[in-house]
Amino acid sequence: MMTGHWLMKKNQVSVDLTWTDVGGALVWMRKQYEANRPFEREDGRQAYAALDVQLEYAADVLPRGVDVCWVYYTPSKNLFSLSVVCCPNRFHPEISCPLPPS
Numbered sequence: 001m002m003t004g005h006w007l008m009k010k011n012q013v014s015v016d017l018t019w020t021d022v023g024g025a026l027v028w029m030r031k032q033y034e035a036n037r038p039f040e041r042e043d044g045r046q047a048y049a050a051l052d053v054q055l056e057y058a059a060d061v062l063p064r065g066v067d068v069c070w071v072y073y074t075p076s077k078n079l080f081s082l083s084v085v086c087c088p089n090r091f092h093p094e095i096s097c098p099l100p101p102s
Contacts, residue, residue, distance in 0.1 A: 003067040004092035006085045013098040022062045025084050026055055029070070036080045038072040048072050058084065065090030 006012075019025045030051065038048045049057075058068045062084060070082045087097035 002091070003069060003083055003085050004089035004095060006083065007087055007089060007092065007095045007098055010098045015099065018099045022059060025062060026059060029058060029068075029082060029084065030055065032082050033070070036074055038080070039075045039077070062086060 017028070019028075033051055033054075041047050054070060062068060065086045065088070067086055067089070068084045070080070072080055074080050087095075089095055
């Protein structure tokens with residue numbers, strides 16, 4: 001599934017997960033990361049990009065309509081997945097926003 005297709009899941013829309021400002025999305029992304037940290041390698045090497053690098057990238061691309069997805073394993077070996085989907089979506093402009101800004 002393409003990330004833009006999440007906009008068609010109208011029954012999963014929530015006001016508290018809809019932002020008109022990138023800053024709100026970045027705060028939410030940081031909270032999710034901190035609550036679900038990625039596992040750390042035993043050899044001390046970094047397995048995933050650092051949080052600041054990921055947030056910097058998100059801050060750069062979200063205003064341009066590019067969706068952001070983070071996927072990694074947690075210490076308990078669970079797969080964590082986070083997506084922020086832009087609306088209107090750059091790649092799916094025909095899909096309407098399920099909860100347009102007021």
